[in-house]
Amino acid sequence: MDNNFYLNNQEDEMEFMPMIPLSEEDDDDADGKPFPGELPLLPLRNTVLFPGVVIPITVGRDKSIKAVNDAYKADKLIGVVAQKDSAIEEPTVSDLEDIGTVAKIVKLIKMPDGGTTIIIQGRKRFKIESITVEDPYFKATIKVLEEESSKDDKDFDAMVSSIKDLAAQIIGLSPNLPSEAGIILKNIENPSFLIHFVSSNLNSDIRQKQQLLEISNIKARAELLMSLMHTELQYAELKNKVTNKTRAELDKQQREYFLQQQMKAIKDELGGENFAELKEMQKKAEAKKWTASAKDMFNKGLEKLERMHPSTPDYSVVYNHLDLMLDLPWDEYTEDQYDLKKAKKVLDHDHYGMNKIKERILEYLAVLKLKGDMKSPILCFLGPPGIGKTSLGKSIAAAINRKYVRVSLGGLHDESEIR
Secondary structure, eight states: OOOOEEOOBOSSOBOOOOOOBOOOOOSSOTTSOOOOSEEEEEEESSOOOOTTEEEEEEEOSHHHHHHHHHHHHTTSEEEEEEBSOTTOSSOOGGGBOSEEEEEEEEEEEEOTTSOEEEEEEEEEEEEEEEEEEOSSSOEEEEEEOOOBOOTTOHHHHHHHHHHHHHHHHHHHHOTTSOTHHHHHHHTOOOHHHHHHHHHHHOOOOHHHHHHHHHOOBHHHHHHHHHHHHHHHHHHHHHHHHHHHHHHHHHHHHHHHHHHHHHHHHHHHHHHHHHHHHHHHHHHHHHTSOOOHHHHHHHHHHHHHHHHSOTTSHHHHHHHHHHHHHHHSOTTOOOOOOOOHHHHHHHHHHHOSSOHHHHHHHHHHHHHHHHHSOOOOOOOOOOOSTTSSHHHHHHHHHHHTTOOOOOOOOTTOOOHHHHO
C-alpha cells in the first residue's frame, strides 16, 4: 500500500483536499544516497511539515526564494523548520525551532506575479546542530532523528485504530472536508504515516504540532495526538450543535415570515381597509399604560377581529369594545386634594342651605382622607330635577381637584344597557 499522499495545503491555512499517491518514504533521498550533513533552511510561519506528507507552499520572502531555487538546482533537498513566532517577517536564528523535517522539492512553479510555489514532500525529522551560514539564507548542519518504533505492541495497535475512528468522526462533523478523506484514512496501513498525516491536518496551533514533531517515540506521539483529537472532536460536536440550532432558528423565522406574508395577502383580499384599521388600533394600544390583564384582553380581542370578516355580526361588537378600551384614560388621573376647609368653602359658595347634605359630603371626604381608599358606601343624591344634584357633583369635583365627567342615564329602562 502506498503511504504518501498529496495534500493541498497553504502556508497560512490547512485543509483536506483530494490526495494523490506519491513514492514511499525512504530513509535516504530519491537517489538512494544518505541525506547530506548540511542543508539550506526554509522557515515557515504557520506550517509544520511531517515526514511523508506532501504540501504546496507559496514562497514570498527573498531569502526563502533564493534558498528554494538553489536547493532545487542541487539535490532538491531542503530543511523545513517552523518559526516560533509567525508574526516575524525576517526571522533570526533564535526565531527558528530546533527540530524540523528534511523535505524534497517535488516541483517548483514560477508564478506570474514573481512569486514561487513549491510542492514539498517530508522525508525525515532532523535536529539543527549548528547554523553555518546566515546570508543570503540560512544553512545548518543537521542530525537526522530516528523514530522509536512500537512493533508488536497491542496497545499501540489499539491507538492507531482509535486515531482512525476519531478522524472519521471529525470528518463526519466537518462539512468542509470531503467524505473521501475518511476512506483514504482507513486505507493507510503504515501507522507512522497515519500519525504524521493526521497530525499535519489537525486543527491545532503550531506549538502543539511542533510538540508532536519533536516526540521521537511513535507511541508517545500517538498518545498526544489522540488527546488533541479528542479536544478537536468536542469542538466539532459543539460547533455542529450550534450550527444546527442556528439553522433551525433561521428556518423557523423564515417559515413564520412566509406564513405572515401569506396571511397579510389573504387579509388584504378579504378586507384591506379593515386590516389597516386594526393595525392603527394596535399602534394606539402600544402607547397605552395598561395592566397585564387589560393588555391581554385587548390582544385577544384584536386577534379575534383579525380572524373575522367585517361583515359578520360579532365583528362590530368586538370592534366597539376594543375602541372603547382605547378611548378610556388608562393610568391618567388627577391627584386628589382632600382639603376639608377648601371643600366646605366651595360647597358653601355654590349652594345655599342644604346643611345636612354638605355635612354628609364633608364627613365622607374626611373618612376618605384618613383611609386613603374607600370603595363603599357610594353617595346617592335622590330627588326631582332642578334641586341641585348635578351641581353638587360639580362642587365635589372642584373641592377635591378632580375633573368632572357627566354620564347621563336618562331614558334607559333596561339594566343591560347600563352594563
